[in-house]
Amino acid sequence: MSNLAEDRGPGRPRCQDTRQSILRAAYEMFEEGEDQPFTIEAVARRSGAAKTTIYRWWPSKGALVIEAFLAIAEKRSAFPETESAVADLRMQVKLLARLLRGRAGRLVAGIIAEAQSDPETKKAFIDGYLKPRRLSAARLIERGMANGELRPGLDVETVCDALYGPLYLRLILKSGLGDDGAINSLVDIVLDGIRASPIRQ
Amino acid sequence: MSNLAEDRGPGRPRCQDTRQSILRAAYEMFEEGEDQPFTIEAVARRSGAAKTTIYRWWPSKGALVIEAFLAIAEKRSAFPETESAVADLRMQVKLLARLLRGRAGRLVAGIIAEAQSDPETKKAFIDGYLKPRRLSAARLIERGMANGELRPGLDVETVCDALYGPLYLRLILKSGLGDDGAINSLVDIVLDGIRASPIRQ
Numbered sequence: 001m002s003n004l005a006e007d008r009g010p011g012r013p014r015c016q017d018t019r020q021s022i023l024r025a026a027y028e029m030f031e032e033g034e035d036q037p038f039t040i041e042a043v044a045r046r047s048g049a050a051k052t053t054i055y056r057w058w059p060s061k062g063a064l065v066i067e068a069f070l071a072i073a074e075k076r077s078a079f080p081e082t083e084s085a086v087a088d089l090r091m092q093v094k095l096l097a098r099l100l101r102g103r104a105g106r107l108v109a110g111i112i113a114e115a116q117s118d119p120e121t122k123k124a125f126i127d128g129y130l131k132p133r134r135l136s137a138a139r140l141i142e143r144g145m146a147n148g149e150l151r152p153g154l155d156v157e158t159v160c161d162a163l164y165g166p167l168y169l170r171l172i173l174k175s176g177l178g179d180d181g182a183i184n185s186l187v188d189i190v191l192d193g194i195r196a197s198p199i200r201q
Numbered sequence: 202m203s204n205l206a207e208d209r210g211p212g213r214p215r216c217q218d219t220r221q222s223i224l225r226a227a228y229e230m231f232e233e234g235e236d237q238p239f240t241i242e243a244v245a246r247r248s249g250a251a252k253t254t255i256y257r258w259w260p261s262k263g264a265l266v267i268e269a270f271l272a273i274a275e276k277r278s279a280f281p282e283t284e285s286a287v288a289d290l291r292m293q294v295k296l297l298a299r300l301l302r303g304r305a306g307r308l309v310a311g312i313i314a315e316a317q318s319d320p321e322t323k324k325a326f327i328d329g330y331l332k333p334r335r336l337s338a339a340r341l342i343e344r345g346m347a348n349g350e351l352r353p354g355l356d357v358e359t360v361c362d363a364l365y366g367p368l369y370l371r372l373i374l375k376s377g378l379g380d381d382g383a384i385n386s387l388v389d390i391v392l393d394g395i396r397a398s399p400i401r402q
Contacts, residue, residue, distance in 0.1 A: 109317045112373055116314035122374070130374060155386055161375075162390045165367030168374070172313055173323070173331060174362075185356055189363045193394030 022047045022054055026068035038065065038107075062114045062121030066128050069107055073099060073129065085144030086195065090187050092137060093163055097183045100171050109172055134160055151196045162190045223248045223255055227269035239266065239308075263315045263322030267329050270308055274300060274330065286345030287396070291388050293338060294364055298384045301372050310373055335361055352397045363391045 025047035029038055040061055044051045058064035082088055100108060115122035137160050144150035166186050170177050177183070226248035230239055241262055245252045259265035283289055301309060316323035338361050345351035367387050371378045378384065 113314040113317035116310045116373065126374065158383070158386045159390065161367040161370055162363065162387060165370035166362040167366070169362055169366035169369045172317065172373070173327065173369070182359070185359045186363060189360065189391060189394040191394070193390040193392070 018049055018053060019057055022049050023068055026064055027071050060118060060120050062111055062118055063124040065107060065111055066124045070128055072104055085140045085147060086149045086191060089140050093187050094180055094183050097167055097177045100167060101177050105171055112172060148196055150194050154194055159194055219250055219254060220258055223250050224269055227265055228272050261319060261321050263312055263319060264325045266308060266312055267325045271329055273305055286341045286348060287350045287392055290341050294388050295381055295384050298368055298378045301368060302378050306372055313373060349397055351395050355395055360395055
Protein backbone atom coordinates (compact mmCIF):
# COMPACT_ATOMS: atom_id res chain seq x y z
CA MET A 1 0.00 0.00 0.00
CA SER A 2 1.56 3.24 -1.07
CA ASN A 3 1.15 6.70 0.18
CA LEU A 4 -2.32 7.03 1.59
CA ALA A 5 -2.49 10.80 1.43
CA GLU A 6 -0.99 11.95 -1.85
CA ASP A 7 -1.87 9.20 -4.21
CA ARG A 8 -4.12 11.16 -6.51
CA GLY A 9 -3.07 11.29 -10.15
CA PRO A 10 -4.80 13.46 -12.74
CA GLY A 11 -6.68 10.60 -14.39
CA ARG A 12 -7.52 8.80 -11.16
CA PRO A 13 -11.23 8.13 -10.82
CA ARG A 14 -13.16 9.68 -7.96
CA CYS A 15 -13.91 6.34 -6.33
CA GLN A 16 -10.20 5.84 -5.73
CA ASP A 17 -10.21 9.08 -3.73
CA THR A 18 -13.05 7.78 -1.61
CA ARG A 19 -11.19 4.53 -1.09
CA GLN A 20 -8.09 6.38 0.02
CA SER A 21 -10.01 8.60 2.42
CA ILE A 22 -11.65 5.55 4.02
CA LEU A 23 -8.26 3.92 4.47
CA ARG A 24 -6.82 7.14 5.81
CA ALA A 25 -9.66 7.44 8.34
CA ALA A 26 -9.13 3.86 9.50
CA TYR A 27 -5.39 4.44 9.65
CA GLU A 28 -5.76 7.59 11.73
CA MET A 29 -8.12 5.82 14.09
CA PHE A 30 -5.37 3.27 14.78
CA GLU A 31 -2.80 5.97 15.31
CA GLU A 32 -4.97 7.67 17.89
CA GLY A 33 -5.98 6.79 21.43
CA GLU A 34 -7.39 3.56 22.75
CA ASP A 35 -10.75 4.91 23.68
CA GLN A 36 -12.30 5.05 20.23
CA PRO A 37 -13.88 1.74 19.26
CA PHE A 38 -12.99 0.67 15.76
CA THR A 39 -16.27 0.11 13.92
CA ILE A 40 -17.33 0.48 10.28
CA GLU A 41 -19.82 3.06 11.59
CA ALA A 42 -17.02 5.15 13.07
CA VAL A 43 -14.87 4.87 9.96
CA ALA A 44 -17.84 5.94 7.85
CA ARG A 45 -18.43 8.96 10.09
CA ARG A 46 -14.82 10.01 10.01
CA SER A 47 -14.26 9.51 6.27
CA GLY A 48 -17.62 10.86 5.16
CA ALA A 49 -18.23 7.71 3.11
CA ALA A 50 -21.40 5.65 3.31
CA LYS A 51 -21.22 2.32 5.16
CA THR A 52 -22.42 0.57 1.98
CA THR A 53 -19.46 2.09 0.11
CA ILE A 54 -17.06 0.75 2.70
CA TYR A 55 -18.56 -2.71 2.50
CA ARG A 56 -18.22 -2.57 -1.32
CA TRP A 57 -14.43 -2.58 -1.00
CA TRP A 58 -13.99 -4.49 2.21
CA PRO A 59 -16.31 -7.44 2.72
CA SER A 60 -15.71 -7.41 6.48
CA LYS A 61 -14.40 -5.18 9.21
CA GLY A 62 -11.48 -7.58 9.38
CA ALA A 63 -10.49 -6.87 5.78
CA LEU A 64 -10.48 -3.11 6.37
CA VAL A 65 -8.61 -3.49 9.64
CA ILE A 66 -5.98 -5.53 7.87
CA GLU A 67 -5.45 -3.11 5.01
CA ALA A 68 -5.20 -0.15 7.34
CA PHE A 69 -2.93 -2.16 9.64
CA LEU A 70 -0.62 -2.87 6.71
CA ALA A 71 -0.10 0.84 6.21
CA ILE A 72 1.12 1.15 9.81
CA ALA A 73 3.10 -2.05 9.76
CA GLU A 74 4.92 -1.08 6.58
CA LYS A 75 5.77 2.30 7.99
CA ARG A 76 7.02 0.92 11.30
CA SER A 77 8.78 -2.29 10.42
CA ALA A 78 10.42 -1.76 7.06
CA PHE A 79 12.90 -4.51 6.40
CA PRO A 80 16.43 -3.27 7.02
CA GLU A 81 19.39 -4.45 4.95
CA THR A 82 22.94 -4.55 6.22
CA GLU A 83 25.99 -6.65 5.37
CA SER A 84 24.82 -9.44 7.65
CA ALA A 85 21.69 -11.40 6.80
CA VAL A 86 21.68 -12.78 10.35
CA ALA A 87 21.76 -9.29 11.85
CA ASP A 88 18.96 -8.24 9.50
CA LEU A 89 16.83 -11.21 10.50
CA ARG A 90 17.34 -10.38 14.14
CA MET A 91 16.37 -6.75 13.57
CA GLN A 92 13.31 -7.82 11.61
CA VAL A 93 12.00 -9.96 14.46
CA LYS A 94 12.69 -7.17 16.95
CA LEU A 95 10.81 -4.64 14.81
CA LEU A 96 7.80 -6.94 14.65
CA ALA A 97 7.95 -7.44 18.42
CA ARG A 98 7.96 -3.65 18.92
CA LEU A 99 4.97 -3.29 16.63
CA LEU A 100 3.06 -6.07 18.40
CA ARG A 101 3.68 -4.60 21.84
CA GLY A 102 1.47 -1.61 21.10
CA ARG A 103 -2.01 -1.00 19.82
CA ALA A 104 -1.16 -2.80 16.59
CA GLY A 105 -0.66 -5.95 18.68
CA ARG A 106 -4.16 -5.76 20.07
CA LEU A 107 -5.40 -5.22 16.51
CA VAL A 108 -3.54 -8.27 15.27
CA ALA A 109 -4.90 -10.32 18.19
CA GLY A 110 -8.39 -9.18 17.19
CA ILE A 111 -7.76 -10.08 13.56
CA ILE A 112 -6.49 -13.51 14.60
CA ALA A 113 -9.60 -14.04 16.73
CA GLU A 114 -11.88 -13.03 13.86
CA ALA A 115 -9.87 -15.16 11.43
CA GLN A 116 -10.72 -18.34 13.38
CA SER A 117 -14.37 -18.12 12.36
CA ASP A 118 -14.19 -15.88 9.26
CA PRO A 119 -12.23 -17.33 6.32
CA GLU A 120 -12.31 -13.94 4.51
CA THR A 121 -10.45 -12.28 7.35
CA LYS A 122 -7.98 -15.14 7.52
CA LYS A 123 -7.29 -14.95 3.80
CA ALA A 124 -6.97 -11.17 3.88
CA PHE A 125 -4.43 -11.31 6.71
CA ILE A 126 -2.42 -14.09 5.12
CA ASP A 127 -2.38 -12.59 1.61
CA GLY A 128 -2.06 -8.98 2.67
CA TYR A 129 0.35 -9.33 5.56
CA LEU A 130 1.90 -12.71 6.26
CA LYS A 131 2.85 -13.62 2.69
CA PRO A 132 4.58 -10.35 1.72
CA ARG A 133 6.50 -10.36 5.02
CA ARG A 134 7.45 -13.97 4.49
CA LEU A 135 8.88 -13.11 1.08
CA SER A 136 11.12 -10.46 2.63
CA ALA A 137 12.24 -12.82 5.39
CA ALA A 138 12.82 -15.59 2.84
CA ARG A 139 15.14 -13.31 0.86
CA LEU A 140 17.19 -12.69 4.01
CA ILE A 141 17.43 -16.38 4.83
CA GLU A 142 18.47 -17.15 1.25
CA ARG A 143 21.07 -14.38 1.39
CA GLY A 144 22.40 -15.87 4.65
CA MET A 145 22.68 -19.32 3.06
CA ALA A 146 24.41 -17.81 -0.01
CA ASN A 147 26.95 -15.78 1.98
CA GLY A 148 27.80 -18.63 4.34
CA GLU A 149 26.28 -17.18 7.51
CA LEU A 150 23.56 -19.83 7.60
CA ARG A 151 23.95 -23.48 6.85
CA PRO A 152 22.79 -24.48 3.38
CA GLY A 153 19.63 -26.40 2.62
CA LEU A 154 17.40 -24.79 5.24
CA ASP A 155 13.67 -24.89 4.65
CA VAL A 156 12.76 -21.22 4.56
CA GLU A 157 9.14 -21.62 5.71
CA THR A 158 10.22 -23.72 8.66
CA VAL A 159 12.82 -21.16 9.71
CA CYS A 160 10.24 -18.37 9.45
CA ASP A 161 7.77 -20.33 11.62
CA ALA A 162 10.50 -20.93 14.19
CA LEU A 163 11.46 -17.24 14.25
CA TYR A 164 7.98 -15.72 14.25
CA GLY A 165 5.81 -18.40 15.89
CA PRO A 166 6.90 -17.58 19.45
CA LEU A 167 5.95 -13.91 18.97
CA TYR A 168 2.41 -14.86 17.99
CA LEU A 169 2.18 -17.30 20.91
CA ARG A 170 3.24 -14.54 23.28
CA LEU A 171 0.81 -12.10 21.72
CA ILE A 172 -2.25 -14.31 21.98
CA LEU A 173 -1.69 -16.49 25.04
CA LYS A 174 0.86 -14.90 27.29
CA SER A 175 1.13 -11.75 29.29
CA GLY A 176 3.28 -9.99 26.71
CA LEU A 177 5.97 -10.11 24.06
CA GLY A 178 8.85 -9.54 26.45
CA ASP A 179 11.42 -6.77 26.10
CA ASP A 180 14.11 -6.56 23.43
CA GLY A 181 16.43 -8.66 25.59
CA ALA A 182 13.83 -11.42 25.80
CA ILE A 183 13.31 -11.27 22.04
CA ASN A 184 17.08 -11.53 21.54
CA SER A 185 17.22 -14.71 23.65
CA LEU A 186 14.44 -16.19 21.56
CA VAL A 187 16.13 -15.29 18.29
CA ASP A 188 19.46 -16.61 19.61
CA ILE A 189 18.03 -20.09 20.01
CA VAL A 190 16.80 -20.22 16.43
CA LEU A 191 19.86 -18.52 14.95
CA ASP A 192 22.14 -20.90 16.86
CA GLY A 193 20.13 -23.70 15.36
CA ILE A 194 20.55 -22.56 11.76
CA ARG A 195 23.92 -20.85 11.75
CA ALA A 196 26.77 -22.30 9.76
CA SER A 197 29.42 -23.54 12.14
CA PRO A 198 32.60 -25.65 11.98
CA ILE A 199 30.97 -28.77 13.42
CA ARG A 200 28.11 -28.69 10.96
CA GLN A 201 30.05 -28.23 7.74
CA MET B 202 -8.67 -33.85 35.77
CA SER B 203 -8.97 -37.46 36.78
CA ASN B 204 -11.20 -40.17 35.62
CA LEU B 205 -14.42 -38.66 34.42
CA ALA B 206 -16.50 -41.80 34.60
CA GLU B 207 -15.64 -43.59 37.82
CA ASP B 208 -14.90 -40.81 40.21
CA ARG B 209 -17.71 -41.46 42.61
CA GLY B 210 -16.74 -42.17 46.19
CA PRO B 211 -19.25 -43.19 48.87
CA GLY B 212 -19.26 -39.83 50.60
CA ARG B 213 -19.17 -37.76 47.46
CA PRO B 214 -21.97 -35.20 47.33
CA ARG B 215 -24.56 -35.42 44.60
CA CYS B 216 -23.51 -32.14 43.00
CA GLN B 217 -20.12 -33.67 42.18
CA ASP B 218 -21.93 -36.36 40.21
CA THR B 219 -23.76 -33.73 38.24
CA ARG B 220 -20.50 -31.92 37.59
CA GLN B 221 -18.90 -35.10 36.30
CA SER B 222 -21.83 -35.92 34.05
CA ILE B 223 -21.70 -32.44 32.53
CA LEU B 224 -17.99 -32.82 31.86
CA ARG B 225 -18.53 -36.29 30.46
CA ALA B 226 -21.24 -34.99 28.11
CA ALA B 227 -18.95 -32.21 26.89
CA TYR B 228 -16.11 -34.66 26.53
CA GLU B 229 -18.19 -37.10 24.49
CA MET B 230 -19.37 -34.31 22.25
CA PHE B 231 -15.75 -33.57 21.37
CA GLU B 232 -15.04 -37.22 20.74
CA GLU B 233 -17.91 -37.47 18.32
CA GLY B 234 -18.49 -36.14 14.81
CA GLU B 235 -18.08 -32.61 13.53
CA ASP B 236 -21.71 -31.97 12.82
CA GLN B 237 -22.86 -31.35 16.38
CA PRO B 238 -22.37 -27.72 17.40
CA PHE B 239 -20.85 -27.36 20.83
CA THR B 240 -23.23 -25.19 22.85
CA ILE B 241 -24.16 -25.01 26.54
CA GLU B 242 -27.67 -25.85 25.38
CA ALA B 243 -26.49 -29.07 23.76
CA VAL B 244 -24.36 -30.03 26.77
CA ALA B 245 -27.35 -29.42 29.05
CA ARG B 246 -29.55 -31.61 26.87
CA ARG B 247 -27.04 -34.42 26.76
CA SER B 248 -26.12 -34.36 30.44
CA GLY B 249 -29.62 -33.78 31.76
CA ALA B 250 -28.36 -30.82 33.81
CA ALA B 251 -29.96 -27.40 33.76
CA LYS B 252 -28.15 -24.64 31.87
CA THR B 253 -28.05 -22.58 35.07
CA THR B 254 -26.27 -25.45 36.81
CA ILE B 255 -23.65 -25.55 34.08
CA TYR B 256 -23.10 -21.81 34.34
CA ARG B 257 -22.67 -22.16 38.11
CA TRP B 258 -19.48 -24.17 37.61
CA TRP B 259 -18.24 -22.70 34.36
CA PRO B 260 -18.69 -18.96 33.93
CA SER B 261 -18.37 -19.20 30.16
CA LYS B 262 -18.59 -21.75 27.39
CA GLY B 263 -14.85 -21.26 27.01
CA ALA B 264 -14.20 -22.46 30.56
CA LEU B 265 -16.22 -25.64 30.03
CA VAL B 266 -14.61 -26.22 26.64
CA ILE B 267 -11.20 -25.93 28.25
CA GLU B 268 -11.89 -28.32 31.09
CA ALA B 269 -13.37 -30.92 28.76
CA PHE B 270 -10.50 -30.35 26.33
CA LEU B 271 -8.03 -31.06 29.11
CA ALA B 272 -9.52 -34.49 29.60
CA ILE B 273 -8.85 -35.29 25.94
CA ALA B 274 -5.46 -33.64 25.85
CA GLU B 275 -4.28 -35.52 28.91
CA LYS B 276 -5.42 -38.80 27.50
CA ARG B 277 -3.81 -38.22 24.11
CA SER B 278 -0.56 -36.44 24.84
CA ALA B 279 0.74 -37.80 28.09
CA PHE B 280 4.33 -36.81 28.58
CA PRO B 281 6.60 -39.71 27.79
CA GLU B 282 9.84 -40.34 29.64
CA THR B 283 12.83 -42.14 28.17
CA GLU B 284 16.58 -41.98 28.79
CA SER B 285 16.94 -38.94 26.56
CA ALA B 286 15.36 -35.64 27.55
CA VAL B 287 15.89 -34.40 23.99
CA ALA B 288 14.02 -37.37 22.54
CA ASP B 289 11.23 -36.82 25.08
CA LEU B 290 10.95 -33.15 24.16
CA ARG B 291 10.70 -34.05 20.49
CA MET B 292 8.01 -36.63 21.20
CA GLN B 293 6.12 -34.13 23.33
CA VAL B 294 5.97 -31.59 20.51
CA LYS B 295 4.93 -34.27 18.04
CA LEU B 296 2.13 -35.44 20.33
CA LEU B 297 0.81 -31.91 20.63
CA ALA B 298 0.98 -31.51 16.84
CA ARG B 299 -1.05 -34.71 16.43
CA LEU B 300 -3.64 -33.47 18.89
CA LEU B 301 -3.89 -30.06 17.19
CA ARG B 302 -4.35 -31.56 13.73
CA GLY B 303 -7.77 -32.94 14.65
CA ARG B 304 -10.95 -31.65 16.17
CA ALA B 305 -9.08 -30.63 19.31
CA GLY B 306 -7.10 -28.20 17.13
CA ARG B 307 -10.25 -26.47 15.98
CA LEU B 308 -11.37 -26.32 19.60
CA VAL B 309 -8.12 -24.75 20.68
CA ALA B 310 -8.35 -22.26 17.80
CA GLY B 311 -11.85 -21.39 19.03
CA ILE B 312 -10.63 -21.01 22.60
CA ILE B 313 -7.79 -18.76 21.44
CA ALA B 314 -10.26 -16.64 19.48
CA GLU B 315 -12.55 -16.33 22.50
CA ALA B 316 -9.58 -15.63 24.77
CA GLN B 317 -8.73 -12.47 22.82
CA SER B 318 -11.86 -10.72 24.06
CA ASP B 319 -12.72 -12.77 27.17
CA PRO B 320 -10.13 -12.65 29.98
CA GLU B 321 -11.91 -15.51 31.83
CA THR B 322 -11.36 -17.85 28.91
CA LYS B 323 -7.76 -16.74 28.55
CA LYS B 324 -7.06 -17.34 32.23
CA ALA B 325 -8.81 -20.71 32.18
CA PHE B 326 -6.75 -21.88 29.21
CA ILE B 327 -3.48 -20.61 30.63
CA ASP B 328 -4.04 -21.97 34.15
CA GLY B 329 -5.74 -25.18 33.12
CA TYR B 330 -3.67 -26.11 30.10
CA LEU B 331 -0.60 -24.04 29.25
CA LYS B 332 0.88 -23.85 32.74
CA PRO B 333 0.67 -27.56 33.65
CA ARG B 334 2.10 -28.50 30.24
CA ARG B 335 4.85 -25.95 30.68
CA LEU B 336 5.81 -27.49 33.99
CA SER B 337 6.21 -30.90 32.36
CA ALA B 338 8.23 -29.44 29.50
CA ALA B 339 10.35 -27.45 31.95
CA ARG B 340 11.21 -30.64 33.83
CA LEU B 341 12.42 -32.22 30.59
CA ILE B 342 14.54 -29.20 29.69
CA GLU B 343 16.05 -29.16 33.16
CA ARG B 344 16.75 -32.88 32.91
CA GLY B 345 18.49 -32.25 29.56
CA MET B 346 20.65 -29.53 31.08
CA ALA B 347 21.49 -31.76 34.05
CA ASN B 348 22.44 -34.81 31.96
CA GLY B 349 24.53 -32.80 29.51
CA GLU B 350 22.30 -33.15 26.46
CA LEU B 351 21.39 -29.46 26.50
CA ARG B 352 23.69 -26.60 27.16
CA PRO B 353 23.46 -25.19 30.67
CA GLY B 354 21.86 -21.89 31.59
CA LEU B 355 18.96 -22.04 29.14
CA ASP B 356 15.90 -19.98 29.96
CA VAL B 357 13.18 -22.60 30.16
CA GLU B 358 10.27 -20.33 29.23
CA THR B 359 12.12 -19.08 26.17
CA VAL B 360 12.91 -22.61 25.02
CA CYS B 361 9.25 -23.59 25.48
CA ASP B 362 8.07 -20.60 23.43
CA ALA B 363 10.55 -21.49 20.70
CA LEU B 364 9.39 -25.13 20.64
CA TYR B 365 5.65 -24.56 20.88
CA GLY B 366 5.12 -21.12 19.32
CA PRO B 367 5.41 -22.34 15.73
CA LEU B 368 2.68 -24.95 16.33
CA TYR B 369 0.26 -22.27 17.50
CA LEU B 370 1.18 -20.04 14.55
CA ARG B 371 0.47 -22.90 12.17
CA LEU B 372 -2.79 -23.71 13.92
CA ILE B 373 -4.22 -20.21 13.81
CA LEU B 374 -2.77 -18.61 10.69
CA LYS B 375 -1.57 -21.25 8.32
CA SER B 376 -3.14 -24.05 6.34
CA GLY B 377 -2.10 -26.71 8.83
CA LEU B 378 0.38 -28.09 11.31
CA GLY B 379 2.38 -30.05 8.75
CA ASP B 380 3.09 -33.77 8.97
CA ASP B 381 5.42 -35.44 11.49
CA GLY B 382 8.37 -34.84 9.16
CA ALA B 383 7.61 -31.11 9.06
CA ILE B 384 7.33 -31.04 12.85
CA ASN B 385 10.66 -32.83 13.11
CA SER B 386 12.35 -30.17 10.95
CA LEU B 387 10.92 -27.47 13.17
CA VAL B 388 12.06 -29.18 16.36
CA ASP B 389 15.49 -29.83 14.81
CA ILE B 390 16.10 -26.10 14.45
CA VAL B 391 15.36 -25.39 18.09
CA LEU B 392 17.14 -28.47 19.42
CA ASP B 393 20.22 -27.66 17.32
CA GLY B 394 20.09 -24.22 18.88
CA ILE B 395 20.05 -25.48 22.47
CA ARG B 396 22.00 -28.72 22.30
CA ALA B 397 25.29 -29.02 24.11
CA SER B 398 28.06 -29.38 21.52
CA PRO B 399 31.87 -29.35 21.43
CA ILE B 400 32.11 -25.82 20.09
CA ARG B 401 29.84 -24.41 22.77
CA GLN B 402 31.42 -25.96 25.81
